Amino acid sequence: MESTNPSNLFGEYAKVIGQFKLPGIDVAALLESRRKDIDALAQANTAALSGMQSLAQKQSEILRTTMAELQSLVTRLSASGGKPTANTGEVVQQALHKALVDMQELADMAYRAQSDSFAVVTRRAAEHVEELKALLQPKQPKK
Numbered sequence: 001m002e003s004t005n006p007s008n009l010f011g012e013y014a015k016v017i018g019q020f021k022l023p024g025i026d027v028a029a030l031l032e033s034r035r036k037d038i039d040a041l042a043q044a045n046t047a048a049l050s051g052m053q054s055l056a057q058k059q060s061e062i063l064r065t066t067m068a069e070l071q072s073l074v075t076r077l078s079a080s081g082g083k084p085t086a087n088t089g090e091v092v093q094q095a096l097h098k099a100l101v102d103m104q105e106l107a108d109m110a111y112r113a114q115s116d117s118f119a120v121v122t123r124r125a126a127e128h129v130e131e132l133k134a135l136l137q138p139k140q141p142k143k
Contacts, residue, residue: 026135033131040124044117051113058109062102069095 014031073091 029131029135033128033135036127036131037124040120044120047116047120048113051109051116055106055109055113058102058106062106066095066099 014035073088077088
């Protein structure tokens with residue numbers, strides 16, 4: 001897992017860039033900018049992973065709840081001799097409604113996970129543009 005550690009990735013990148021002497025280019029600023037890029041990608045991946053873990057946990061919770069409700073319904077039907085009772089239709093309607101609400105919640109969780117990841121990358125892209133603008137500004141002569 002060491003090869004995916006942001007610090008190790010940046011270290012390798014710094015070694016490669018550090019070998020070159022480029023006149024008129026602030027290598028330290030360039031390296032700092034790349035470090036921030038790698039950190040932003042790591043944060044985006046962390047946010048995406050966290051969101052997907054939450055989504056998986058919610059799916060497991062929904063499956064457990066649904067199976068418990070199904071088991072309860074089967075138990076009640078077995079107790080009544082296998083004939084549907086008057087409220088069986090209502091129980092099925094409630095289960096369908098709950099399933100739709102749960103599906104909406106899952107969609108919202110997926111959207112939030114994607115939004116959080118996208119926000120990290122967007123914020124870093126904006127910072128990157130500002131850094132590039134600063135690097136391209138002509139140096140003021142020292143007085």
